[in-house]
Amino acid sequence: MYRNKVYSLNHSKPYISIWDPFFGTPRQINISNNNWSSDFVPSRDLSPEPAYTYLPIWEPGIPLQLLEDEAFQLLEEAMAAADIxxxxxxxxxxxxxxxEYPETLVCIEASKQLLILVEKYNQNYDALALYYTTYPTLRDDPTLAKIADYLANFCKMKSGDYPEAIQFFEDLILNPPSLPDSVFAVIDAGYAYLLMAQISDKSSFVGELKWLKPASVSAYLSNRNALINNRLSDTTDNSHSTPGIPNAIRISNYP
Structure with a gap:
């Protein structure tokens, strides 16, 4: 296998071209297991294209599935350690x-498991929130950063800082990255209000979006189920309507 990376900066000429005396030869030239860059177009970069066998293409680096497997092994070891x-x-x-494995799906699960672990271990939610919001690996990737911010907000809830946690959910509702983000922010804000109701000195707090505060546990559960069902229906129907979702969400997502 060749394992070469071949590319052109401006594509002014094909990557590989056969001279005229070789045209018509019935034997294909095997150039498989090379990497031709992300901008590779066989019909443009090989001349003539039918003269070459270029598949499979080598992708530099460690295969993602191998990284997933290695990360999953570490996750199993972490869970086994937590069990004892x-x-x-x-x-x-x-x-x-x-x-070491930020590009894997296991990394997302590990981030969530950290919060569960801290709840069992030392309840040092402030330190964990700081980790979520500052650790470079969790900040460099937009998807990981969004998940880490959400987990950091749950650390605030665990610490009893419900007003600030509710403010986080309100910001998501008013400026949502996506409809699911706003829907789940409504659900989690209601949950935060229910938890806060158990603390007498904070139970009177109401945020900017007053309709987020449920009147009762049963009202919260009813609204939560309606939001989830409407979201599932909306996804299935591929519709732009959002029945049952408050106007603040509808306006934010569908200007």
């Missing part, structure tokens, strides 16, 4: 996944 209450080792392995 070796929380320090469990935390180390979860953070190792985040540091």
């Amino acid at each position: 209450m070796d929380y320090i080792v469990a935390e180390q392995k979860l953070k190792q996944i985040i540091e």
